[in-house]
Amino acid sequence: MHFIIRPAMPQDLIHIQKIYNHEVSQGLANWNDQPFDLEHFHNWFIQLNEQQFPLFVIEDMTQQTIAGYADYSSFRKIAGFRHTVEHSVFIDPHYARLGLGLRLLEHLIAHAKTQQLHVMVAAIDHENVGSIKLHEKLGFKHTGYLPQVGQKFNQWRDLVLMQLMLSDESNS
Template identity: 45%
Template sequence: MTPAPIIRPATLADAETITEIYNHAVAHTTAIWNETIVDVQNRKDWITERQGAGFPILVSENAEGHVTGYATYGPWRPHEGYRHTVEHSVYVHPDHQRLGLGRHLMHALLTKAEEAKVHIMIAGIDASNEGSIRLHEQLGFQASAPLPEVGTKFGRWLDLVFMWKKIEG
């Protein structure tokens, strides 16, 4: 059995590995619908901006001290009425997938959301990503109706499922 990872706040020193994980998702998956590869400075700026706005970025670290994944949340929509709702992301390095790291990161992220008194957490998931949908269901997220063909990547239309969880009453 894989030992539980260390989960800690990200630092700028983690930007290189976060960039690698992010760019792998961009280039090879529909977990993120961006198509632009970013550089390390882009992720450093993102870390600084996200943390400066009071949002967490957590990383998982293995026994050797290598970052194996990350999770974060930020605003769902820009209007004040949505200020108690966040949307999250969780990504695991391709060499460390299917080891339960996403679940560990999500548990830690949900704890941060509780501490911040977040009301609702949302996940936007490619409808064909059965593993992510199953993980979110196991964590207590509920699915809303899929939105057909609202995105495109790799030359095909993608359906989006929003999943949500009530964090704070």
């Protein structure tokens, strides 16, 4: 298999929708409980572009299909947080455990650094050990633990907060 990472295009959104909605119905990587229609993803794509935030896909060139995607956007919609972003990485389950999440996250981090961003935040379900270990591998530090802040599959979920310092700037 041969994979490339590239900016997402509108025709990729149907694949992104499929990957995301699978996670809605089967996984814990997001806590939405209703699938999103294609119009939602078109609007999201437009918003990301308007705000100059990236959306990347990793494409299986052999099968000519999207194996996963990653984005980042505002951590909070308050001016003081403008140098901090929160990211998402989703992989089609057929492509799990191939290192594609690592490749996408490395690409996102490199992109964020070119944009002079300061911090990248990850908010991860406490049982998503694979994602937590991936983030640790890339230098993310544990910065918070929020018990029972969300629900999925009729269970209260705990949230692990991690962050990566993207720049060497500090107040010292």
